[in-house]
Amino acid sequence: MDSNADISARRVSGMDWLWMVCFFHLVTSLEEILLDTTGETSEIGWTSHPPDGWEEVSVRDDKERQIRTFQVCNMDEPGQNNWLRTHFIERRGAHRVHVRLHFSVRDCASMRTVASTCKETFTLYYHQSNVDIASQELPEWHEGPWTKVDTIAADESFSQVDRTGKVVRMNVKVRSFGPLTKHGFYLAFQDSGACMSLVAVQVFFYKCPAVVKGFASFPETFAGGEKTSLVESPGTCVANAEEASTTGSSGVRLHCNGEGEWMVATGRCSCKAGYQSVDNEQACQACPIGSFKASVGDDPCLLCPAHSHAPLPGSTECVCQNHYYRSASDNSDAPCTGIPSAPRDLSYEIVGSSVLLTWRLPKDLGGRKDVFFNVICKECPTRSAGTCVRCGDNVQFEPRQVGLTESRVQVSNLLARVQYTFEIQAVNLVTELSSEAPQYATINVSTSQSVPSSIPMMHQVSRATSSITLSWPQPDQPNGVILDYQLRYFDKAEDEDNSFTLTSETNMATVLNLSPGKIYVFQVRARTAVGYGPYSGKMYFQTLMGGNRKQARLPRDLQGRLLHVLTFLSFMSCSKRQETPYTDRLQQYISTRGLGVKYYIDPSTYEDPNEAIREFAKEIDVSFIKIEEVIGSGEFGEVCFGRLKHPGKREYTVAIKTLKSGYTDEQRREFLSEASIMGQFEHPNVIHLEGVVTKSRPVMIVTEFMENGSLDSFLRQKEGQFSVLQLVGMLRGIAAGMRYLSDMNYVHRDLAARNILVNSNLVCKVSDFGLSRFLEDDASNPTYTGALGCKIPIRWTAPEAVQYRKFTSSSDVWSYGIVMWEVMSYGERPYWDMSNQDVINAIDQDYRLPPPPDCPTVLHLLMLDCWQKERVQRPKFEQIVSALDKMIRKPSALKATGTGSSRPSQPLLSNSPPDFPSLSNAHEWLDAIKMGRYKENFDQAGLITFEIISRMTLEDLQRIGITLVGHQKRILNSIQLMKVHLNQLEPVEV
CATH class of the missing domain: 2.60.40.10 (Immunoglobulins)
Incomplete structure (x- = not known):
């Protein structure tokens, strides 16, 4: 196999010439020459032995330049031993040197008369010495005092010399040797019977050049004495940089390999606070005025945040401007803030x-x-x-x-x-x-006088493209004669400060000069001689679009009666008379018919349900959809996994709900009404509707595909695998989705972990908008209990919704608290195996669910806030999102666990220890801690006495088949208390 040097030498020719220009430029920049005969034109003067062996001659190269070479061609007699020795070469600090030889060799086969004694090789030697001691006799002309480097063989040989005497076949070989320890050395070339010409000899060594890397400067460093040597070179941090703290690091270092290349960096420097990288990590430059950098590292300088400034270069923090401040909890890179204006x-x-x-x-x-x-x-x-x-x-x-x-x-x-x-x-x-x-x-x-109470509601009488007519009832407590009403309104898309008001002497008003298709926010308040009462809650109404969009309205004959009654109500208001029972019934009818056109528009207000579908759901050509697998079944048909490919767009996965064949018109309307609802929502934490298929069979609803399915089953599969912060992040996403729906004036009614879907990135999205419609009672489903003609998920539903069907955003907040408990308990069933009636009775007696194992105190307190009996005392979703954001920003608040509750509500299952003296056996103990499901596990393992059970460990629980982390912790906590009772431990707080 060729050596690396041989391979490098042969790459000079052929198609690699352009690459080799760059390569040699790099390599030669790392070489230091000790000897080079390529440019010699006068006598070199090396010593040969015997004198008639090697001969120094002048020849011309292929560019007609005269060069000095050494030749030998003594093949007549066998046993040739011709030596050529260089003069003394100082190593100049090199530990290992390289020799590049240019030579040509005559082909022995072309010289038949001496073929038996002819050679095509020669041998390279070196000899170290501290001084130049060479003479005609020393070092001796045999291998003893010399160290062999290698026997050099030609790759190319020639059979004859051309008429000009030029060599036609040239070989280039590189050999290296070391380590060198003395002041200098000689090279020797031994010929044993070859006919050859030594055209040029170059002796050089490698060193790594001075370099700046990773904000540290490294000096010029000689390569090591062995081919595989790594010479360590300590670095010095450049100006305004300091050594980065790295575990196990002992300074900043680079290593120079045997080829003169830097490699294997250990440790590094980083720019100091107030300085940033320039020139590709070559230097650290002060942050410009108006910018800062707070810590050591590679981050760039940042512009000063709002209301702060950096008056000098190299600032590590921006100073707050006058009248602006940072609180103790703010980071140094936070904007400076001021005090609020008046309410x-x-x-x-x-x-x-x-x-x-x-x-x-x-x-x-x-x-x-x-x-x-x-x-x-x-x-x-x-x-x-x-x-x-x-x-x-x-x-x-x-x-x-x-x-x-x-x-x-x-x-x-x-x-x-x-x-x-x-x-x-x-x-x-x-x-x-x-x-x-x-x-x-x-x-x-x-306190001797009072203003009117707030007005409970508003209704839309009619609307056009540029106007809306509204009516409202008198305040429940007028507290005097109503002089007039003030109506306040503004475009929902604009700031609340850009509001307008108008005054009406009756409880009906028409607002003019509105824009088509816009959603407006309205509030109204009444005035007596004492003053104005409070504004009503915000109500959302939308003007008609400019096209042929129909208006949701009552039948024509009822509209006439309604306007007649509203005129009568206006007259009664002017006459200062109280509203009649007929008025109350009319308002109730208006409310149940959903005449108020809010940001969320109830599809049932459309005379033609197909119009709601056309308005809120996009029709998809069935040829764009490919159903691949049935993954479940729904109320109306199958749920499938598939792919959607619009022309000219990429294909992506979707979930597809299909309507089973043989449906009735009522079933089709109910099936598609969920799409009419879903199509009005656009939020990253609410399931996204892709569209519907209504023009072919089967009818389909197409939504985004959520890879991890429903949240409750996902958590049960992944029990104990998430950090508390990850769980809080999931809860935050659900709360954000519900905040959006609440702002839309939409009430979900069935918020539960089973109706939250999870995608591959652990993003949770609110789904299943079925209970927004009136549904028939389904006694076969134990999750729901029929009440007043509607099925209700008892364990997730607020008391006022269970008793009076009073569904509001506040009742959704109660349900959200149950979802929090489900998430923190990894999908445990709320209230365990209690019956629905037991749950209703317990909640009525102010009992509440206890914190799940390892649940942070702040999260359980938030759950208890969501479970306040009075709905007005429950937090809004906006406040829940804000509270969870604070926990995420300050995770230390999530470390405290336990009940930690100062709320008046009592936990449903107290965390107090079981009364062991009253328990006679292991079965009763397991029932007391709600772990009766494991009785058989304990019996089979022979764990029947408290004495034996008290010595159990986590490994024992796993061995007998108790694998759920939450159940393991509950049992171990109770065993700790058991030890206290058996005097095996000092009392501990569990």
Whole structure:
């Protein structure tokens, strides 16, 4: 096999010439020449022995340049021993040298007379010495004092010399030797009977050049003495860089190999804080003015965040501008923020001896989301001049007086006929850093008079492309004569500050100059002599499109009756009379018919259901769909996995619901109504509708495909395989999807882990919008219990929805709390094997589910907030998303586990230890800790006494077949308590 040097030499010819130009440019830049005869034109003067052996002659090369060569051609007699020795070559620090030989050899077969004694090889030797001691006799002319390098054989030989005397066949060989330890050396060439010419000799060595790599400079380093040597070279960090802390690192180093190439870097340097990389990691440059870099590393400098500046180059942090600050919890790269402005639209409503104060968020939040509110209550003299004083301790604030996160507070135990002043302060986490006082809004309240209560609802009477006519009932508590109403409205796509108002003396108004097809937000409030009451909740209504889109409306004859009644209501309002029972029935009819055209439009409001399908669901050509596999069955037919390929677009996987054959018109309408609902939603955490197939058979609903299926079964398959932070991330996605649906005024009614789908990236998406329709009772499904003509998932449903069918976003929040419990328990069935009626009774008695094993306290507290009996006390989905975001940003809050609850609700299953003296055997103990399913496992293993059970370990549980992590932890916790009872352990907190 050829050596690497031979292969390198032969690559000079042929099609590789262009590559070799680059290669030799690189290699020669790493070579240092010790001897080179290629340019010699005068006598070289090497020593030959015997004198008639090697001969130095002048010849011309192929470019007609005169060169000096050595020739030998003594083949007449056998046993030739001709030596040629160079002069003394200083190694100049080299540990290993390389010899490149250019030579030609006569083909022995062409010289038949001496063929038996002819050779086509010669031998290369070297001899080390500290001084030049060579003479005609020393070193001796035999192998003894010399070290053999190699026997050199020609690859190419020639049979004759051309008429000009030029050599026609040239060989190039490279050989290396080492390690060298003395000051210098000689080379010797031994001929044993060849006819050859030594055209040129080059002696050189490799060294690694000085280099800057990874922000460290390395000096010029000689290659090692062996071919496989790695010579270590310590580096020095460039200016404004420092050594990066790497485990096990002992400085910054590069290694020079035997070919003069740098390799095997250990350790590295990085630019200091305030400096960034330039020139491809060659240098570190100070961050420009206006930018910063907070830590050591390879990251680039960043522009200063909002309201901060870096006045000098090389800044590690941007300083906040005047009147802007960072809180202690903010990172150094966070924007600087200010204090919020005052709350807006502060209003009140008197209910008995209490005042309900409501307001809107400040216009300027100071650049932060953590806005809180404080309430200051003062009693003020009504007739005589004097100063106001703080309210006494008897005044109560619900939920609290300071640190409010909602824009409302109820103040109770107020005195009658007293003038109160309330200040609502807006603060955030930088307020205490500011020298400015918190901004506040003020309102005066006299308990002898009160403004009207809020208006509970609004209805759309009619709509056109540029107008909407609305009506509303009188406030439940007018608290005086209603003088007029103020209607506030704005485009939902624009900022709330760009709102308009109009005043109406009746409880009906027409809003003009609107844009076609736009969704508008409306609020209304009533005014008496005392002042305006609070605005109603936001309602969403949409103008007609400019085309032929039909309007959802009542039958023509009912419209006439409705307008007649609304005119009558307006007259009654002007006459200051209360609404009649007929009015209430009319409002109920309007509400159940879904006449309010909100952001979410109920498909049942369309006279022709097919119109809703055409409006909200895209029709897909059936030829674009390829069904590959049936993966399940649904209420109306099969669920399949398939592929969708639109012309000119890439193919992707989809899920396909099919409508079984032999369906009725009612079943088709019910089947497609879910697509009419789903097609109105567009959110990354809500299942996406691709389209429908209605023009061929079977009828299909096509959605995105979720690889991991339903969340409950997915979690049961993956029990114990996710971190708490991953689980919280899943919960955050579900809450974001529900926040979106809630903002759309859509109530899900069946939120549960089984109706959450998971894709391959662990993204959770809300799905299954079946309970948004009225469904018939299905007694065969134990998950649902029939109530008032509708099936209800008892274990997931809020009490008011179970008892009164009062479904709202607040009841969805209750269901979300159950989903949280399902996720943290890896798909455990809520309330275990309790019956639906037992669940209803337990919740009615204020019992709540306990925290799952290893559930962080903050998550269980959030669950308990979702399970508040009074729906108005439950958080909004917006607040849930915000709370989960804070946990994700500060994972340390998720470390504390246990019940940790100060809520009045009691856990459904107490975490207190079983009363062991009252338990007589292992079966009773397993029943007490809800692990009765493992009785047979314990019996087969002979675990029948507490004495034996108390000595069990995790490995013992796994050995007897208990593999679920949550069940293992529950049993081990109880065994710890058992040991306390048996005096085997000091008491521990479980």
